[in-house]
Amino acid sequence: MNNNNILEEFFVWEEKNLIDQNQNSLKNEKQDNSVTTIETKTNLMQNDWRDITDPKLRKKMRLREYHKNYRKTNKDKLKTQRKQRNYNNKNLLKIQRKEWYKNNKHKFKEKNKTRIEVSCKNCLKIFYVKLSYHNKYKRLFCSRKCYGEFRKFIPVNEQSAYKGVRKVGESKQIYHRRYVKKHPELIAHLKARRYARKKNADGSHTLKEWDDLIIRFDNKCAFCKETKKLTKDHIIPLSKGGSDFITNIQPLCRSCNSKKHNKI
Numbered sequence: 001m002n003n004n005n006i007l008e009e010f011f012v013w014e015e016k017n018l019i020d021q022n023q024n025s026l027k028n029e030k031q032d033n034s035v036t037t038i039e040t041k042t043n044l045m046q047n048d049w050r051d052i053t054d055p056k057l058r059k060k061m062r063l064r065e066y067h068k069n070y071r072k073t074n075k076d077k078l079k080t081q082r083k084q085r086n087y088n089n090k091n092l093l094k095i096q097r098k099e100w101y102k103n104n105k106h107k108f109k110e111k112n113k114t115r116i117e118v119s120c121k122n123c124l125k126i127f128y129v130k131l132s133y134h135n136k137y138k139r140l141f142c143s144r145k146c147y148g149e150f151r152k153f154i155p156v157n158e159q160s161a162y163k164g165v166r167k168v169g170e171s172k173q174i175y176h177r178r179y180v181k182k183h184p185e186l187i188a189h190l191k192a193r194r195y196a197r198k199k200n201a202d203g204s205h206t207l208k209e210w211d212d213l214i215i216r217f218d219n220k221c222a223f224c225k226e227t228k229k230l231t232k233d234h235i236i237p238l239s240k241g242g243s244d245f246i247t248n249i250q251p252l253c254r255s256c257n258s259k260k261h262n263k264i
């Protein structure tokens, strides 16, 4: 696992360097020559590594193929790993992102030229949006706060979130009760997330990730292997510093869960 990680990172680094070299060479050469360099590179990619005689290049291309296949087959695993890695380096990433924005300000100015100037419906502030957004939404707001303030004065049946769901004159309480009855799994998930947040647990997971986990366990309890109603169980309990990532969760039936209690 760790070996693969290191190899993968090395691979990404190497690829980046290759691109940098290519860009530098592009700058030096004229436009006509640059086309040929790109062509040769694509030709190399298409070639099978078994045909290459140069040992260094052969190894490189072999690794490239191996990693390509690895990334294809372990998509979900890599996704969760990336999520956790990003969470662990939260503060560092913040600083890096800020620096990047500082160095690439001119890019955003160019981007804004292709966008449309619109004014906020609530505070009349002028800002930029994509063309597609302009066609999609009738009313555009500079922030969620502005939207919230504007929304108070729209009649209920015109609010997009409640269109056809909440009836005219119906109280929010009754609508909410109906919603809870219709979506019991979502409500249970939200309750569990709230509990984890209260315990100051690291990380989070989505309802879809939990559904996928149940499918992977074939709708069976992880301990007694029986098909019963399943509940979430943290492998390392939240009270002992466990995280709320999906990697720390397993499906257990009620009786197994209460037997396990706060043991690891």
Ligand SMILES: [Zn+2]
Residues within 6 Å of the ligand: 120, 121, 122, 123, 124, 125, 141, 142, 143, 146
């Ligand atoms: Zn506004």
Ligand SMILES: [Zn+2]
Residues within 6 Å of the ligand: 221, 222, 223, 224, 225, 226, 252, 253, 254, 255, 256, 257
């Ligand atoms: Zn069980």
